[in-house]
Amino acid sequence: xxxxxxxxxxxxxxxxxxxxxxxxxxxxxxxxxxxxxxxxxxxxxxxxxxxxxxxxxxxxxxxxxxxxxxxxxxxxxxxxxxxxxxxxxxxxxxxxxxxxxxxxxxxxxxxxxxxxxxxxxxxxxxxxxxxxxxxxxxxxxxxxxxxxxxxxxxxxxxxxxxxxxxxxxxxxxxxxxxxxxxxxx
Numbered sequence: 209x210x211x212x213x214x215x216x217x218x219x220x221x222x223x224x225x226x227x228x229x230x231x232x233x234x235x236x237x238x239x240x241x242x243x244x245x246x247x248x249x250x251x252x253x254x255x256x257x258x259x260x261x262x263x264x265x266x267x268x269x270x271x272x273x274x275x276x277x278x279x280x281x282x283x284x285x286x287x288x289x290x291x292x293x294x295x296x297x298x299x300x301x302x303x304x305x306x307x308x309x310x311x312x313x314x315x316x317x318x319x320x321x322x323x324x325x326x327x328x329x330x331x332x333x334x335x336x337x338x339x340x341x342x343x344x345x346x347x348x349x350x351x352x353x354x355x356x357x358x359x360x361x362x363x364x365x366x367x368x369x370x371x372x373x374x375x376x377x378x379x380x381x382x383x384x385x386x387x388x389x390x391x392x393x
Contacts, residue, residue: 245386
């Protein structure tokens, strides 16, 4: 066990620091993203769910570059809105039109000059609790694939999961697949 711990420490602390060029936003210090997502009737994102539902996500994200154990990252504040329409698979999706706010951090797991793959976590609140989540508390997990068009503009595809982390009895979660446009400045 000591050898594994020593190896992991050496791995993290000998990685080069990406202070100048962050794969999310290059040399820029700020980023705005607009994201839209399609809801799926599943508890988690992998394997991919096949049941699309009339439930959508829109959110605006403001980010700044950072590092996580010398790995390039971005920290963000997100303001969003879920939008539900009609009934499907036993749920009345109209009840889940709820604003939310959350803080998140995305970590670049792999990246090249113009592309990146990242994972992110976050915590936040929805404006009201309901029988689907049972709590106002939101924990978020996200997988992101991104492509930088130029120094300022980029595109992202994402899979995003919201849950209450079993802090309430009901925890059917929200899951979305979506697209985003980023502008770095």
